[in-house]
Amino acid sequence: MADIEVLYNEALILLHELISIPSYSREESNTANAIEKFLSKKTIPVNRHLNNIWAVNQYFDPQKPTLLLNSHHDTVKPNAGYTKDPFAPLIETDKLFGLGSNDAGASLVSLIAAFIHYYPQQHLNYNIVLAATAEEEISGLNGIVALIPLIPTPAFAIVGEPTLLNLAIAERGLLVIDANTKGIAGHAAREEGDNALYKAIEDIQWIRQYQFDKISEWLGPVKMTVTSFHTDNKQHNVVPATADFIIDIRVNELYSFDEILSILSANLRSEFAPRSTRLKSTGIPVDHPIVQAGINLGKTCYGSPTTSDKALMPFPALKVGPGDSARSHTADEFVYLNEIKNGIEFYIKLLKQVL
Structure with a gap:
């Protein structure tokens, strides 16, 4: 030795x-x-x-x-x-x-x-x-x-x-989600279309307020944050047909990624997909x-x-x-x-x- x-x-x-x-x-x-x-x-x-x-x-x-x-x-x-x-x-x-x-x-x-x-x-x-x-x-x-x-x-x-x-x-694990909300383009003055931005905001508001039940003694709660947002439209008078946003989720050891994705699926109207599921809690x-x-x-x-x-x-x-x-x-x-x-x-x- x-x-x-x-x-x-x-x-x-x-x-x-x-x-x-x-x-x-x-x-x-x-x-x-x-x-x-x-x-x-x-x-x-x-x-x-x-x-x-x-x-x-x-x-x-x-x-x-x-x-x-x-x-x-x-x-x-x-x-x-x-x-x-x-x-x-x-x-x-x-x-x-x-x-x-x-x-x-x-x-x-x-x-x-x-x-x-x-x-x-x-x-x-x-x-x-x-x-x-x-x-x-x-x-x-x-x-x-x-x-x-x-x-x-x-x-x-x-x-x-x-x-x-x-x-x-x-x-903590890291789960990055790309989300996409679909609407219908239309002229803003005539109240046409289905505003994808408004639909996305409803999902974002849910994300902001949602509290995961299982709180880790060591890592605390799962933290979910919307970190980026944009629409397909730059014109002031057109209702956007699509809106995209990114969700950064810091996962404690009490949840699997599949559990997190299942909760999102049950509550979001937007389509979404994880970028990667490799960095698990x-x-x-x-x-x-x-x-x-x-x-x-x-x-x-x-x-x-x-x-x-x-x-x-x-x-x-x-x-x-x-x-x-x-x-x-x-x-x-x-x-x-x-x-x-x-x-x-x-x-x-x-x-x-x-x-």
Whole structure:
């Protein structure tokens, strides 16, 4: 078993390297190379699919259940507010600056360190699969979705994202709806036609006032908001024949997308269709052993308003990691150095309770 200080120093070196390599979503081949090289130097056999890197513990036993350790190595593009070079890792006082340092580089290297710690151990209760994946920032098809069919089926997962090491046991889903209302065009002065705008407003008013019954302890109620509206007509004297609007629905873990769509179907006059049903709401029970392990370490449970690869996993997953979600996608992104070390120690202690 590696010493914590050694694991921390190696993780810090790896994070410096990852920051220095541009790895926008769909352009992660070079960070995948770096992670592959890092693990190979540890004499850990490495598997690769597209820009996804994965490995299993030394004494993998197909008769045992599997635990997945997952985080991502892609980043968003740096915004215009950066005052530092986003690809030049820089330590100032107790902070490491650089694009991807917080989201989710610190979580990724901390999970890798924990995996290395447990890699050579025998007689574990679970197999361990480590997966450093691509395209998380765009929920792409060539990231965790492409990898899941290739790895041993996990019983559950730990998803590394910046949560201040608290336990994100629930995560909102996102359902975007395109709605279309049909009427009949006519001359406004003669009160002709069937005004699609007025019909759409009736639906929008219902959306504004409707309250979903099931309120989550962790995520609160489902939130439904009309965010865009337009008609087919720009003339002042013509009744519009069609009106289109977009509904942004943030779904708690108590509703399936099918349930939401059924409620809309029963109440809206407009025709509608979801753009995507991939980013589902998720939850892991508080009494799940991995959640209880985190609670035993003094961590608190909460519902996360942000979406991660957890939404794409068809098995229970706990989102937890070093860093702060509030720093993600901000200019001059950084992570505290002690957050990385604490992250490694936390993951090792968390896993010890289940392994």
